[in-house]
Amino acid sequence: MIETDILIIGAGPTGLFTVFEAGLLKLKCHLIDALPQPGGQLTEIYPKKPIYDIPGFPEVLAGDLVKNLMEQIEIFKPGFTLGERAETIEKLEDGKFLVTTNRGTKHKAPIIAIAGGLGSFEPRKPPIENISAFEERGVEYMVRDPEMFAEKKIVISGGGDSALDWTIYLADLADEITLVHRRQGFRGAPDSVQKVKELDAAEKINLITEAQVTGVSGETALEQVVIRKNNGDLIEKKTDFFIPLFGLSPKLGPIANWGLHLEKNAILVDTFDYQTNIPGIFAIGDINTYPGKLKLILCGFHEATLMCQSAYKIINPEKKLSFKYTTVTGIKGIES
Amino acid sequence: MEETIQIAVIDREDQKHDIIIPLDIDLNLMEVCKAEGLPVEGTCGGMALCSTCHCYIQSNHILRQASDAEEDMLDQAFDVLENSRLGCQIKISSELNGLVVKLAPESL
Ligand SMILES: Cc1cc2nc3c(=O)[nH]c(=O)nc-3n(C[C@H](O)[C@H](O)[C@H](O)COP(=O)(O)OP(=O)(O)OC[C@H]3O[C@@H](n4cnc5c(N)ncnc54)[C@H](O)[C@@H]3O)c2cc1C
Numbered sequence: 001m002i003e004t005d006i007l008i009i010g011a012g013p014t015g016l017f018t019v020f021e022a023g024l025l026k027l028k029c030h031l032i033d034a035l036p037q038p039g040g041q042l043t044e045i046y047p048k049k050p051i052y053d054i055p056g057f058p059e060v061l062a063g064d065l066v067k068n069l070m071e072q073i074e075i076f077k078p079g080f081t082l083g084e085r086a087e088t089i090e091k092l093e094d095g096k097f098l099v100t101t102n103r104g105t106k107h108k109a110p111i112i113a114i115a116g117g118l119g120s121f122e123p124r125k126p127p128i129e130n131i132s133a134f135e136e137r138g139v140e141y142m143v144r145d146p147e148m149f150a151e152k153k154i155v156i157s158g159g160g161d162s163a164l165d166w167t168i169y170l171a172d173l174a175d176e177i178t179l180v181h182r183r184q185g186f187r188g189a190p191d192s193v194q195k196v197k198e199l200d201a202a203e204k205i206n207l208i209t210e211a212q213v214t215g216v217s218g219e220t221a222l223e224q225v226v227i228r229k230n231n232g233d234l235i236e237k238k239t240d241f242f243i244p245l246f247g248l249s250p251k252l253g254p255i256a257n258w259g260l261h262l263e264k265n266a267i268l269v270d271t272f273d274y275q276t277n278i279p280g281i282f283a284i285g286d287i288n289t290y291p292g293k294l295k296l297i298l299c300g301f302h303e304a305t306l307m308c309q310s311a312y313k314i315i316n317p318e319k320k321l322s323f324k325y326t327t328v329t330g331i332k333g334i335e336s
Numbered sequence: 337m338e339e340t341i342q343i344a345v346i347d348r349e350d351q352k353h354d355i356i357i358p359l360d361i362d363l364n365l366m367e368v369c370k371a372e373g374l375p376v377e378g379t380c381g382g383m384a385l386c387s388t389c390h391c392y393i394q395s396n397h398i399l400r401q402a403s404d405a406e407e408d409m410l411d412q413a414f415d416v417l418e419n420s421r422l423g424c425q426i427k428i429s430s431e432l433n434g435l436v437v438k439l440a441p442e443s444l
Contacts (some may be wrong), residue, residue, distance in 0.1 A: 071351050118379060124443035126414045132444065159411035182416045188406035212415070230349065230418075247412040249443060250379065 002079060004030040007099055007109035009086045009255070012040020014095060014300030015115035015144050016069040016287030021308040023076030024326065027068040027315065028334055030079035030107060031084045032099070035248075039066035041329040042297075044121055044248060055298060063299075075154075075333040085120045087254045089281075090194050097280065110280065111311045114260075114267060115300070117286040120251035126157075126244050131216055138222025141168075151175045153239060155225050157213045158245035159183070164192040166243065171204050180213055180227055208235070216242060220287055256289075263289050273310035274303045280314060282307045341433035345376055346394070349440050355433065357428050364424035365391070365437065382424035386414040389423035390440040397435050399426060415441055 006022050008015040011033035019029040037043055040060075047063035054060055061070075084101035089112070092098055123141035125131065131139055143149075143166050147221045150173050156163055157180040164186060167179045179196065186193045200207035202268075208227060215226030225242050227235040252265050261268040261277045266289035269275060274282050284307055285300035312321050339359045345368075355372055357363060364442050366389035377388035384405045389414040390413040393399065399421065402410070406425045410416050420440065426432075 045380055046383070049383070049385075084383065085343065124412065124414075127441045127444055160408075187411050214436070230392070246414070247387075249388070 001241070002030055002081070002105070002107045004028050004079065004107070004109045005315055006030075006111045006113055006308075007032070007097070008113045008115055009033075009099070009108050010040060010117055010120075010287070011035070011038035011080065011082070011286070012115060012117045012285060012300075013042060013069060013115070013297050014064065014304055015040070015113070016066070016073055017301045018113055018115060018284065018304040018308065019073040019076050019078045020069075021305045022311065023073065023334060024331065025308055025312045025321070026334065027111075027312060028078075028309065030081070030109070031078070032081045032084060032101060032105075032107065034083070034122065036069060036083045037275035038082070039063070039082070040117050041250075043068050051297070052257040053296065053298065075331060077334055079154045081107065083289045085122075085253065089258050094100075095280075103105040110315055112281045113304075113307060113311070114255060114276075114281065114283040114287055115285045115304070116252070116255055116283075118249065119252040119255075119265075119287075122251045122253070123244075124246040124249050126246065128214060128216055134218065134222045134242075137220065138218065138239070138241050139216065140241060142245075143243065146170065146173060149174050149241060152240040153238060154178070154243065155213065155239045156245060157181065157241045158247075159186045159188065160245065160247060161188040161192060162247075163245040164188040164196050166245065167205060168192060168199065176206070178208060178239070180208045180211050182210065182212050182230075193288060211235070213242065213244070214222050230253050247269050266293075271308075272277070274307045275310060339430065341428070341430060341435075343368075343432060343435040343437070345369060345372070345374060345391075346436070346438040348441060359428065359430060363428045365389070365426040365428065367424070368428060369423060369439070374439065375442075376423065378424060380424075384409050384422055384425055387422065388442075390416070391421060391423050392417060392438045392440060393421055393435070394438055395434060395436040397432060411424045413440060414443060 006025040006029045008031045011031040022029050036321045042062035050059045084103045086099045087102045090098045096110045153176045155178045159181040199205045210230040213225050214228045217224050267283035267287045271290045274284050284303040286295045340356050366378045379388050380386040387409045
């Protein structure tokens with residue numbers, strides 16, 4: 001069981017900066033994110049793009065902003081549960097909340113800050129009929145444990161780095177591997193593209209381009225996929241696994257069922273302190289909505305700052321909070 | 337009088353929406369769909385960094401060729417056909433009068 005003062009769901013810029021503002025008030029934080037790395041949209045969608053509207057930075061690359069935020073909060077020693085999605089929430093008898101992830105990791109805290117952005121980044125699932133019936137029965141949207149593919153027949157589809165890298169990696173391990181891609185060109189790293197072409201030439205893999213997987217079938221588990229060539233030809237291929245790798249997209253997911261008031265997929269908050277309809281649960285950054293809301297990084301920072309003041313008062317009802325500038329007090333780390 | 341064009345967008349339920357677009361504001365097809373209330377996410381804001389505005393051009397209009405960045409992003413879309421484009425990369429201009437586009441299926 002992980003215990004902390006503020007449990008932050010989402011390690012995007014808003015969640016990360018919350019650690020700083022909480023740290024100034026000597027509150028400890030722990031972050032959960034479905035992605036394996038912090039940074040939210042900035043690292044997942046546009047790490048190399050310059051941002052021009054962060055106060056004090058005429059221009060900063062999204063990836064660098066996240067790096068800076070990580071450096072800024074390091075002194076407060078936040079904990080991270082990465083690669084896991086916050087799934088359920090429960091209010092305990094002592095008034096604290098218990099949040100459990102899809103992998104069963106439990107977290108307990110008196111304050112929950114939902115900084116979930118556009119939602120949890122999840123693999124994109126192709127709109128193929130019946131595909132959900134074969135999930136975990138041959139259809140896998142990511143490779144967690146490569147060993148499970150040893151000596152198996154595998155069909156991978158996609159044209160980016162993960163499709164190329166896993167094709168290369170699994171080529172040695174699998175019995176047979178087929179990579180299906182919609183066009184001849186690939187967007188992945190040139191080295192990987194070269195390597196895949198070499199493996200194809202050496203008949204270590206089957207490369208089927210200008211084609212896509214359009215059907216999945218099997219008795220109880222996956223047995224076959226149908227591949228449609230752009231010229232209309234159909235190829236039926238026996239396989240044990242189908243791994244579609246089409247990148248990630250954000251989905252609100254389980255938070256939608258937490259009893260919070262929603263409006264158009266966003267959580268309604270009171271702009272006094274960004275608290276939701278459930279006392280002790282706050283929503284900050286892109287995930288919340290209120291009259292005049294703008295989905296901007298700088299607005300998320302502001303919301304996080306005000307939220308921490310209320311969080312402090314809930315955690316320390318008897319203490320008075322006196323407001324101090326960082327220039328006056330400097331910053332003192334938190335003992336771990 | 338302000339200059340406008342008319343286009344048709346066919347949604348995922350095969351419903352046709354005729355849309356009149358003014359030419360004096362710099363719009364792209366993704367923004368037009370969003371403004372019309374059509375179910376187009378446009379997650380990345382129009383930088384060809386997601387593929388949520390994937391659509392098919394159904395009329396015979398000759399458009400500017402897709403850039404490498406657009407082709408790369410179409411790799412993340414499904415059911416990509418010869419006439420597939422990202423709406424955000426199609427700038428609205430007078431040449432597009434009468435354009436017919438269909439929204440592509442979304443991921444599950
Ligand atoms: C291409 C692009 C360009 C942009 N340019 C600018 C700009 O110039 N200036 C600007 O201010 N803003 C810009 N934005 C918007 C900005 O990125 C967002 O406002 C910002 O990312 C919001 O931060 P956040 O921390 O609230 O959410 P996010 O960055 O979306 O992070 C949320 C995180 O929460 C995680 N999460 C959600 N639910 C769960 C769950 N149940 N369990 C575990 N994890 C979960 C997600 O995986 C994600 O990592 C841009 C956005 C894009 C896509």
